[in-house]
Amino acid sequence: MPISASRATIGRDVNILLVDDDPGAIQLMGRILADVGKIRFATNGKDALRLACATVPDLILLDAEMPGMSGFELLTTLQAEPSLTDVPVIFITSHSEAGFEVSALDMGAADFITKPLRSSRVLARVRTQLRVKHMADELRRSATTDALTGVSNRRQFDVSLEREWSRARRSGEPMSLLMIDVDHFKLYNDLYGHPKGDICLRGVTQALVSACKRPADLVARYGGEEFVILLPETPRHGAQHMAQHVLDAVAAFGIFHADSQTTHHVSVSVGIGCFDDASACSATEADALCANDLVEAADKALYSAKHAGRARAKLRDIADYS
Numbered sequence: 001m002p003i004s005a006s007r008a009t010i011g012r013d014v015n016i017l018l019v020d021d022d023p024g025a026i027q028l029m030g031r032i033l034a035d036v037g038k039i040r041f042a043t044n045g046k047d048a049l050r051l052a053c054a055t056v057p058d059l060i061l062l063d064a065e066m067p068g069m070s071g072f073e074l075l076t077t078l079q080a081e082p083s084l085t086d087v088p089v090i091f092i093t094s095h096s097e098a099g100f101e102v103s104a105l106d107m108g109a110a111d112f113i114t115k116p117l118r119s120s121r122v123l124a125r126v127r128t129q130l131r132v133k134h135m136a137d138e139l140r141r142s143a144t145t146d147a148l149t150g151v152s153n154r155r156q157f158d159v160s161l162e163r164e165w166s167r168a169r170r171s172g173e174p175m176s177l178l179m180i181d182v183d184h185f186k187l188y189n190d191l192y193g194h195p196k197g198d199i200c201l202r203g204v205t206q207a208l209v210s211a212c213k214r215p216a217d218l219v220a221r222y223g224g225e226e227f228v229i230l231l232p233e234t235p236r237h238g239a240q241h242m243a244q245h246v247l248d249a250v251a252a253f254g255i256f257h258a259d260s261q262t263t264h265h266v267s268v269s270v271g272i273g274c275f276d277d278a279s280a281c282s283a284t285e286a287d288a289l290c291a292n293d294l295v296e297a298a299d300k301a302l303y304s305a306k307h308a309g310r311a312r313a314k315l316r317d318i319a320d321y322s
Contacts, residue, residue, distance in 0.1 A: 045069030271302025
């Protein structure tokens with residue numbers, strides 16, 4: 001339940017979760033932090049866990065001593081949730097013993113504030129943890145994001161591919177992959193120069209992102225002028241539909257290419273790799289497949305699309321490669 005929402009002074013919106021069984025303490029912390037960001041609160045561990053999982057907070061202020069699930073027990077539960085492991089937790093307690101503080105920090109708490117609460121102390125420590133969290137998020141983002149285009153980089157794609165492949169094999173859901181190459185991009189760079197080439201790649205990226213409507217779909221730069229779109233829970237007909245969206249979206253951008261040997265604007269070729277119920281794999285063959293087989297299928301399909309004249313999509317079943 002929000003108490004206050006405003007833009008954080010550190011330059012971005014932040015979400016803070018207050019967890020305390022004392023309504024008075026929550027009201028006090030809410031007033032102190034009213035100008036820092038959006039505040040939500042819970043009076044017990046169960047509700048706190050539900051709120052944290054529903055919308056991952058940037059920071060949690062947690063009362064160490066609550067009936068039912070204690071603050072220490074809640075911290076352990078929070079750390080077991082993959083989406084919450086990077087959320088800093090500040091313990092709030094009336095205990096000032098060194099041993100208590102050491103125990104909290106040893107368990108993974110980011111900081112420790114003793115009662116009675118002082119506005120200056122709470123604000124200073126909260127802002128410090130938010131700055132640290134922001135820097136850590138930026139480091140993680142830069143490690144998984146392509147600097148030129150802003151979408152996922154090859155490293156992030158590889159991780160996501162393995163995760164989605166494992167999930168698809170467990171659930172029996174279909175999975176597809178689009179491999180996309182900008183047609184005659186070397187000719188574009190030779191004619192207009194590399195700075196214009198970078199602008200072109202950004203435009204193509206915007207087109208690819210605009211073609212993806214589901215949060216689960218992942219657009220990544222594979223390398224150079226090659227991109228991939230990972231499509232979980234997508235059979236071949238859905239992947240073909242998405243490939244046409246990609247072709248249309250890039251064409252609609254209308255990036256002029258005077259030296260293109262295919263059309264007068266920048267175009268792309270699309271290879272579709274798919275693994276679904278229509279794949280001609282025996283159970284034994286399917287068990288032997290890996291995520292890289294899907295990449296190989298998409299890559300061979302891309303080669304077919306380029307060989308057929310570019311600016312089109314071709315499909316290759318994973319069984320054709322395996």
